[in-house]
Amino acid sequence: MTEKPLILVTNDDGISAPGLRTLISVMNSIGEVVVVAPDSPQSGMGHAITLDSTLYAERVYMDDGPQIEYSCSGTPADCVKLAIRELLDRKPDLCVSGINHGSNSSINVIYSGTMSAAIEAGIEGIPAIGFSLLDYKWHAHFDASKKYVKTITKQVLKNSLPNGIVLNVNIPNISEEHVKGVKICRQAKANWVEEFDKRKTPQGKDYYWLSGKFVNLDDGKDTDEWALEQGYVSVVPIQFDLTAHQFIKNLNTWNLND
């Protein structure tokens, strides 16, 4: 096969995000690239899909690169669905999402629009990777990410991924020479402890801003949090069969039919 692989690129920070632009530039060196990305930021959208309103997708020209680009009014999962069913001529060989501005390690994977796009592609049987850099800033330094994004992408194209598994890749926010390499990890048991900032509107009505502290409860040295703290790029294979198979036997001893 000499045909270049067809790579679908998306994200959740929106089509103009520097992280997406970096990802496109790396993918242009590997394959034929089609971008279908949200027209505005969609962080924290989880696996939301648009059921009750209309979707728009418009061809756009963001730079001089060879990629084809569409800006879409929907969520990251909508972008992937629309790309596969309507906008692409053939099934892509790969879907990459990101590079997210901010971590999607540990429990963040649940809230992540970046990862929901990768998971949506996985559901469609397309090998998929979500990439995130541990820097929330719009003008984060994505240059050090390029090498790892390229290596991991090429390995996925070479080895493929089993059905039902996608990769969650997080990159530490340190300069390239300090990155120690890549570690395969499990998702750390960590969560957010929310602190709601309670305020009053000028009219005297209570409202809240969601904020919180991230708490890592897991001291395992095989977790993504540990790897990132040590200066490694973390790669967690994740699945969308959520069944807790190990608990089925126990549940069968409960009296649920009384």
Add this chain to the structure above:
Amino acid sequence: MTEKPLILVTNDDGISAPGLRTLISVMNSIGEVVVVAPDSPQSGMGHAITLDSTLYAERVYMDDGPQIEYSCSGTPADCVKLAIRELLDRKPDLCVSGINHGSNSSINVIYSGTMSAAIEAGIEGIPAIGFSLLDYKWHAHFDASKKYVKTITKQVLKNSLPNGIVLNVNIPNISEEHVKGVKICRQAKANWVEEFDKRKTPQGKDYYWLSGKFVNLDDGKDTDEWALEQGYVSVVPIQFDLTAHQFIKNLNTWNLND
């Protein structure tokens, strides 16, 4: 302990949904009930959270029941976070979400606001159950659900659930005498094949409606889809550690550090 269990009730169809009202009536017979539910329908919201806008929660009085109720401007996951951190005096003993108008079996768990609320409670270490009836209609018949909702809830309060596991319960849309009982299942491998309905605005701009066909690719007799087709209530234990542990060994053989 003679104190009644504190039960947090939420959903994704909104505070006035008949499915929620049914769930509240059953929970009132089991414990002390606090409802924190979205002020409008949130179906398909997945695990979305509100990061970039304000949240409101208002005490409301929907009927003559003993429960305390709040209507919240956020997503189902927001409702659970806000309930735990701001609105409740103590940590609830249980969180129940639903009864959803429509199935959350198999891959639907990924897109489900109902299940995201249960998962959010699970992340907080609270035993949690999501209930769904296989009937999308607003005036679905929830009466047959009551018996199973009550039994399963009481068993969860009695046996508790391990950390990291919540229950996804789906109820077939048949009359109570035809329900064969409860089956513990795994999530079926099924997905949606989207069909976008492409239209033009009065101004001539293309837009899309998302619709699709549900396709079950799994002929196992231990799946939720099978159980529901046979007339059973399906109970799938689900986890939010998404790590595909079984693939880590294989991934470690890849050349990701070249």
